[in-house]
Amino acid sequence: MTEEKAPQSSGKFKGTILEAAFVDPAYNWPPKEGEGVNAVEMSASTLLLAKAEDGDAKDLEYPSAPKIRRQKMLVTETETYTVARCGIFKCCKSEEQVVNTHTKNVPIDPEEKARLKSEYLAKRAAVRNKRKEKREDQEKYARVPDGVLIYRLDTASRTISLISAPNSNTDLRELMTDIVVTDAVPSKSTSRRGIMLTDESGQKFELIACEQRSATSWMEALNMMLGKGRGGMKFGRFFGGLSSKEQNAMEEQYLNLTAYSNNLIRTGAIPSHQDKKKTTGGIYYCISKKHEEGEEMDEETLESIAKRRAVIKDSWDFYRMICSLLRDRRKYDESFRRMQMDPVYPYLNSMTGLNDPGDDANTSEEVTQKDLPQYKNMSRSAVCKDLIGKAEKALPSLVEICKALAGSLGMEEVGVGPVKEVSSAIRKAEKKYEGDVLKIKDYCRALLVVKDFPTLLALLELARDSFGPLIRRVKLSTLKSDHAALAGGYRDCKINLELKDHICEIQIHVWPLWVVCGVDGFRHYRHCLEYSTDSFKDPYDALANLDRKTLAELIVMAEEAVAGVALPRFDK
Numbered sequence: 001m002t003e004e005k006a007p008q009s010s011g012k013f014k015g016t017i018l019e020a021a022f023v024d025p026a027y028n029w030p031p032k033e034g035e036g037v038n039a040v041e042m043s044a045s046t047l048l049l050a051k052a053e054d055g056d057a058k059d060l061e062y063p064s065a066p067k068i069r070r071q072k073m074l075v076t077e078t079e080t081y082t083v084a085r086c087g088i089f090k091c092c093k094s095e096e097q098v099v100n101t102h103t104k105n106v107p108i109d110p111e112e113k114a115r116l117k118s119e120y121l122a123k124r125a126a127v128r129n130k131r132k133e134k135r136e137d138q139e140k141y142a143r144v145p146d147g148v149l150i151y152r153l154d155t156a157s158r159t160i161s162l163i164s165a166p167n168s169n170t171d172l173r174e175l176m177t178d179i180v181v182t183d184a185v186p187s188k189s190t191s192r193r194g195i196m197l198t199d200e201s202g203q204k205f206e207l208i209a210c211e212q213r214s215a216t217s218w219m220e221a222l223n224m225m226l227g228k229g230r231g232g233m234k235f236g237r238f239f240g241g242l243s244s245k246e247q248n249a250m251e252e253q254y255l256n257l258t259a260y261s262n263n264l265i266r267t268g269a270i271p272s273h274q275d276k277k278k279t280t281g282g283i284y285y286c287i288s289k290k291h292e293e294g295e296e297m298d299e300e301t302l303e304s305i306a307k308r309r310a311v312i313k314d315s316w317d318f319y320r321m322i323c324s325l326l327r328d329r330r331k332y333d334e335s336f337r338r339m340q341m342d343p344v345y346p347y348l349n350s351m352t353g354l355n356d357p358g359d360d361a362n363t364s365e366e367v368t369q370k371d372l373p374q375y376k377n378m379s380r381s382a383v384c385k386d387l388i389g390k391a392e393k394a395l396p397s398l399v400e401i402c403k404a405l406a407g408s409l410g411m412e413e414v415g416v417g418p419v420k421e422v423s424s425a426i427r428k429a430e431k432k433y434e435g436d437v438l439k440i441k442d443y444c445r446a447l448l449v450v451k452d453f454p455t456l457l458a459l460l461e462l463a464r465d466s467f468g469p470l471i472r473r474v475k476l477s478t479l480k481s482d483h484a485a486l487a488g489g490y491r492d493c494k495i496n497l498e499l500k501d502h503i504c505e506i507q508i509h510v511w512p513l514w515v516v517c518g519v520d521g522f523r524h525y526r527h528c529l530e531y532s533t534d535s536f537k538d539p540y541d542a543l544a545n546l547d548r549k550t551l552a553e554l555i556v557m558a559e560e561a562v563a564g565v566a567l568p569r570f571d572k
Contacts, residue, residue, distance in 0.1 A: 016221050018153045019163065020214040022207045026169040027147030063123045066116040148210065151176075153218060155225040158182075160197065176205040184222040186215075195219060216559045220552070312550070316557035323539045325488060325528050328516055332489030335512040340481060342453045349481055354474040367473045367496055369438045369503050380429075384422045384437050390502040391419045391444035397499045401467065402446045402506065408462055413449030413514070420445075441473075441496050444504040449514050456493060456510060463495060470497045479510075488528030490521060 144150060150164035162177045179199035187194030187206050193215040197205045209215035339345065355367050375383050399416055406414045420428075420443045433439040450456045463471065473496040477483045485491050493508040509521070517524045528534060536542065543551065 016153070016155045016225075018218060018221055019150060020218060021144075021148045021210040022151055022214075023210060024147050024149050024167050024170055025174070025208075026167065026171055062127050063120060066120050151207065153221060155221055158225060176207070179203075179205065181222065181226070184219065184226060186219060195222070213559045216555070220555055308553070312553040312557055315550070316554055316561070319539070319542060319554065320561075321527070322531065322533060322542050325524065325531070325533045326537070326539050328524055329489040329528065329533065331516045332485065332491065332513060335516060336485070336489070336491060339453065339510065339512055344454050344457060348453055348457060348476070348479065351476060353476040354471065356473065356475045356477050366439065367441060367503060368436075369440070369443075370501060371438055375438075380426060380435070380437055381422055384425045387437065387440075387443050387502070388419055388422065388425075390500065391504070394444050394499040394502045394504055395419065398444055398446055398497070398504045398506070401497070401499075402448060404466070405459060405462060406448060409450070409455060409459055411448055411450060411455075413447075413509075413511075415447045415519070417442075417445045417447070419443060441503045442505040444499075444502060445507065446505075447507040447509060449509045449511055451511050453510065456508060459508065460493075460495075467497065470499065472496045472498050472503060486525055486529075487534055488525050490525035490528070492521075 144164045144167075146167050146169075148164070149162060149167070149170075152161050152163045153159075154161070158181050160176075160179055160181055162175070166172060166175060176197075179197065181197055182200055183198035185196050187196040187208075189206070189208055191208060193209040193212055195207045195209070195215060195218060197207065199205070209218065340349075357366055369387055375386075378386070395416070402414055402416065405411070420440070425437055425440055425443065428440055429435050429437045448459070450459055460474065473494070475494040475496075478485055478491040479493060491513055492510075495506045495508065497504050497506070514521065543554075546554075
């Protein structure tokens with residue numbers, strides 16, 4: 001799983017507010033037909049909680065109209081006077097200066113006036129929008145269907161509050177209204193949608209979400225909330241050793257991807273959910289990212305989220321494949337364990353194969369294709385082409401033998417594989433036989449599926465009596481209790497025949513093992529071998545070295561994957 005730089009946090013993220021529908025314990029859920037059909041649409045939205053110290057009341061007041069104070073300029077003027085003395089002769093003259101000071105109005109700047117007006121109108125519009133949001137918030141859950149309670153989680157204050165009215169049958173004595181959360185864990189409810197909460201007094205409350213994604217999103221938000229400020233001691237997988245700023249950035253990135261994923265689900269952009277019926281649980285929330293005033297998510301951030309999501313989607317698909325490989329390995333192991341209870345199994349377990357390299361009691365040389373003299377001067381590709389030509393000539397004979405065996409034992413599952421191609425042969429030789437293409441024995445191949453171990457023993461005896469001189473190898477080792485299975489728990493029996501100077505292969509599968517993967521059994525074996533899935537038992541071990549952010553993003557993909565699945569059905 002590759003690492004790609006995620007969108008940077010704005011640094012102003014303070015917490016999260018989530019609102020979702022939960023089950024009223026006094027009612028059944030899912031509701032009976034006709035109950036709760038007009039379910040209200042809940043929201044789980046990221047909110048930048050930069051609250052004013054004096055609360056929200058001041059934010060709902062319209063601003064006063066701006067008053068432009070006229071500026072005055074101080075003007076100083078100096079006047080000079082000539083004063084004459086000496087009576088009528090006026091011979092003595094002198095000049096005297098008088099300073100006059102006064103103010104003068106400065107004309108109003110048109111640009112400044114326009115700026116103040118624009119700011120005033122913007123503030124009025126912001127207040128008007130806040131009043132509208134508050135009014136809608138008050139009316140939003142005025143009419144909620146019976147059996148549904150709407151709760152709000154505020155991770156900034158660590159509180160959970162009831163924001164819808166109780167139902168007619170609600171037990172008010174047991175109703176949780178407002179608590180400060182000190183601990184949260186998944187409850188033991190078989191619905192897989194339960195959350196067990198603990199308040200400051202130690203009292204416990206259980207909430208059952210109406211929809212699986214609600215429970216998952218709330219649980220992750222609670223994990224992040226309770227992990228903050230504790231050094232990640234309780235929830236180290238999220239916040240161990242992270243600073244407060246890093247914690248906030250991680251939570252914001254998680255909610256960014258959650259919002260992006262949920263919008264894709266709601267708009268039908270995910271093919272697996274396009275035809276899903278819209279139910280109360282299916283519209284359980286609408287995620288919308290909210291920003292501080294004047295702040296918007298730019299195109300570059302959205303593109304970065306989309307790219308990051310594509311990387312995580314590939315990682316999620318790979319992890320799901322690993323989980324399916326481990327699941328099928330357990331199925332193979334359990335099927336083989338039950339098959340060993342067959343009364344004839346001890347006899348099969350005591351048999352020794354013919355030229356079986358996996359059998360400890362067998363010291364014969366490995367069976368290979370004939371090394372003809374002309375092969376010494378030929379390339380590997382040319383040798384493969386020659387062997388493929390021989391395989392095509394031997395294929396009709398192999399088909400006839402398989403038909404005869406199937407007809408005698410009443411087998412219905414018979415298959416003849418295509419002749420192996422040059423590129424496939426060379427790849428197999430390099431991986432398994434150190435490049436020696438003569439050791440490949442399945443250029444020409446077929447498969448048979450037997451019902452059980454007694455049928456397998458009958459097939460082996462029939463093959464020995466019918467065309468024993470043509471048999472070059474019988475491989476039984478993987479079906480023995482003291483031998484390990486192939487990668488991924490894969491087990492089968494192989495018979496190699498020499499037909500027209502070419503070694504062919506018949507793969508024999510026992511039905512209880514065959515039904516695990518069917519014709520994809522060999523693909524399962526190949527993938528388990530390639531990814532070394534036998535090196536660990538628990539799929540969670542595959543996530544051991546991932547960073548916290550990638551784990552959180554994979555959780556988002558998990559929510560998306562189960563969005564259209566009715567999980568309670570698995571309990572039946």
